[in-house]
Amino acid sequence: MNKADHIIVVKDLYKYFGDIKAVDGVSLNVERGKVVVVIGPSGSGKSTLLRCINHLEIPSSGEVWIDGEQITHDAKQINEIRAEIGMVFQLFNLFPHLTVMENITLAQKIIRGRSQAEAAQVALEQLKRVGIPEKADAYPTNLSGGQQQRVAIARALAMKPKIMLFDEPTSALDPEMIKEVLDVMLDLAQEGMTMVCVSHEMGFVRSAADEVVFMDFGKIVEQTTPEGLFNNPQHERTKLFLSQILAH
Amino acid sequence: MAEQPQAIKPVIEIDDLSSKKRFRDLPFWFFALILIAIFVFIVISSNEDYNNAFMFIKAGLIITIKTTLIAFSIATLFGLLAGLGRISKNVIINNLARLYVELIRGIPILVLIFFIALVGVPVLVGGMNNLGFWLTERGLGFLGGIFTKITNQNISMNSRAIISLAVTYGAYLAEIFRAGIQSISKGQMEAARSLGMSYSQAMRYVILPQAVRNVLPALGNDFVAMVKDSSLVSVLAVRDITQVARLYAGSTFRFREAYVTLSVMYLTMTVVLSLLVQLLERRLRSHE
Numbered sequence: 001m002n003k004a005d006h007i008i009v010v011k012d013l014y015k016y017f018g019d020i021k022a023v024d025g026v027s028l029n030v031e032r033g034k035v036v037v038v039i040g041p042s043g044s045g046k047s048t049l050l051r052c053i054n055h056l057e058i059p060s061s062g063e064v065w066i067d068g069e070q071i072t073h074d075a076k077q078i079n080e081i082r083a084e085i086g087m088v089f090q091l092f093n094l095f096p097h098l099t100v101m102e103n104i105t106l107a108q109k110i111i112r113g114r115s116q117a118e119a120a121q122v123a124l125e126q127l128k129r130v131g132i133p134e135k136a137d138a139y140p141t142n143l144s145g146g147q148q149q150r151v152a153i154a155r156a157l158a159m160k161p162k163i164m165l166f167d168e169p170t171s172a173l174d175p176e177m178i179k180e181v182l183d184v185m186l187d188l189a190q191e192g193m194t195m196v197c198v199s200h201e202m203g204f205v206r207s208a209a210d211e212v213v214f215m216d217f218g219k220i221v222e223q224t225t226p227e228g229l230f231n232n233p234q235h236e237r238t239k240l241f242l243s244q245i246l247a248h
Numbered sequence: 249m250a251e252q253p254q255a256i257k258p259v260i261e262i263d264d265l266s267s268k269k270r271f272r273d274l275p276f277w278f279f280a281l282i283l284i285a286i287f288v289f290i291v292i293s294s295n296e297d298y299n300n301a302f303m304f305i306k307a308g309l310i311i312t313i314k315t316t317l318i319a320f321s322i323a324t325l326f327g328l329l330a331g332l333g334r335i336s337k338n339v340i341i342n343n344l345a346r347l348y349v350e351l352i353r354g355i356p357i358l359v360l361i362f363f364i365a366l367v368g369v370p371v372l373v374g375g376m377n378n379l380g381f382w383l384t385e386r387g388l389g390f391l392g393g394i395f396t397k398i399t400n401q402n403i404s405m406n407s408r409a410i411i412s413l414a415v416t417y418g419a420y421l422a423e424i425f426r427a428g429i430q431s432i433s434k435g436q437m438e439a440a441r442s443l444g445m446s447y448s449q450a451m452r453y454v455i456l457p458q459a460v461r462n463v464l465p466a467l468g469n470d471f472v473a474m475v476k477d478s479s480l481v482s483v484l485a486v487r488d489i490t491q492v493a494r495l496y497a498g499s500t501f502r503f504r505e506a507y508v509t510l511s512v513m514y515l516t517m518t519v520v521l522s523l524l525v526q527l528l529e530r531r532l533r534s535h536e
């Protein structure tokens with residue numbers, strides 16, 4: 001048997017903020033091309049786990065390996081690894097002083113060393129993928145939330161990352177805009193992108209997730225498939241959480 | 249349909265209120281200033297004593313403008329560096345920046361000007377001379393020569409005045425830059441870092457362009473303040489308009505003409521600049 005191809009390996013990860021154990025001993029492997037969805041109550045450490053994966057938070061202890069390389073505290077290496085990991089935030093975090101096009105070309109030019117023409121071409125491809133090429137010259141403030149989030153996805157994808165992290169990408173959106181963002185994410189999952197998503201969109205879990213991780217109090221309580229989650233949750237806390245989510 | 253007449257009434261009231269408010273908000277002080285300015289200009293141009301005073305004092309205008317412009321440019325650089333230092337996670341840089349800001353802001357500007365020009369610069373020159381000797385002893389005479397040749401006489405009072413104002417204002421501008429950078433949401437830095445940018449790349453391309461834009465009006469206000477504070481360099485016998493006015497008053501005993509003219513000159517500069525700052529502020533806000 002071939003050893004599974006784990007592009008993300010998280011080993012005994014702890015992250016404390018003072019007395020708060022945000023991540024309290026988590027180990028998690030993600031296979032290349034798979035989609036893992038992390039669910040759990042607010043404050044359970046989902047964001048912190050995600051942010052430790054691309055080292056936006058420095059772990060208190062434990063290891064994170066990305067594609068065979070352990071992330072150390074060496075700043076140069078971290079920057080290089082981060083360029084391979086796209087991240088999409090709850091509040092979009094587009095650069096408001098730049099146009100959509102400039103938002104997507106900036107890092108391509110200074111990190112990937114692409115020319116303006118190359119970068120613009122990649123940007124346009126990505127804008128087409130997310131369905132808003134006509135917004136290239138708009139400023140973020142003139143876009144709807146759903147459009148902004150799609151630009152944020154395009155901006156991350158333009159770096160041609162190996163991994164995409166999504167931290168509640170639809171929870172700041174008006175309900176009518178959630179689908180347009182989820183559709184983009186679904187396409188991406190089907191194209192074989194490795195994704196770790198914090199999301200409580202159960203429709204997305206059902207149709208895109210290969211694995212679901214349920215976190216509570218900084219720990220992984222349950223790790224299963226979508227079918228396992230919906231039909232046969234093992235732990236009381238998982239059942240309770242699901243009943244609260246699905247009651248909405 | 250029945251609700252419509254009710255809806256119209258408050259609208260009229262609001263309109264009424266706002267026109268009253270608009271009247272109250274008119275810049276009467278500004279009209280008064282303009283009237284005073286016109287009055288004084290007529291006096292200056294028609295009264296020979298005032299005319300003489302103005303003709304004499306305006307010789308210092310170049311120095312006042314040059315001192316302010318150069319000192320403010322350097323202060324902006326100092327302020328930006330110190331502001332970045334204030335938010336740095338590096339303990340040494342952070343504390344050095346804090347020390348600079350607190351030290352300067354705790355001392356009156358007039359005292360700082362004396363101190364930097366008459367104590368700081370000579371100490372610096374002495375230090376550079378020593379560095380020069382040290383280099384020469386180690387066989388680096390070509391480099392050492394540059395430093396040993398500097399004397400206190402090389403550094404004019406005009407330059408010392410500029411250095412003093414720049415060092416002083418750098419500390420004030422540092423706090424403006426620090427606040428401006430901290431006003432940018434943390435998510436901006438995180439988004440930039442997540443794309444692979446280093447801290448300094450994120451600062452340069454993402455944070456500072458937004459921060460600087462936010463602090464432009466505050467910088468403008470401090471520029472106006474520096475135009476006024478530049479008058480303090482007259483204590484170093486730098487021949488700015490204040491110094492020239494003092495000389496004129498001292499030699500002719502026409503104190504009233506000298507100081508009225510001097511005040512009007514400052515007022516004209518500061519009012520015009522303040523207006524420009526307000527225009528800039530309005531433009532920035534309308535572009536948001």
Ligand SMILES: Nc1ncnc2c1ncn2[C@@H]1O[C@H](COP(=O)(O)OP(=O)(O)O)[C@@H](O)[C@H]1O
Nearest residue numbers: 017020021022041042043044045046047048049
């Ligand atoms: N920068 C921080 N400083 C202090 N506490 C934090 C910080 N970030 C997260 N926390 C705390 O860590 C815990 C986990 O937070 P988070 O990972 O954001 O949870 P989730 O994303 O599941 O809602 C929470 O108790 C939160 O208050």
Ligand SMILES: [Mg+2]
Nearest residue numbers: 046047048168
């Ligand atoms: Mg979160």
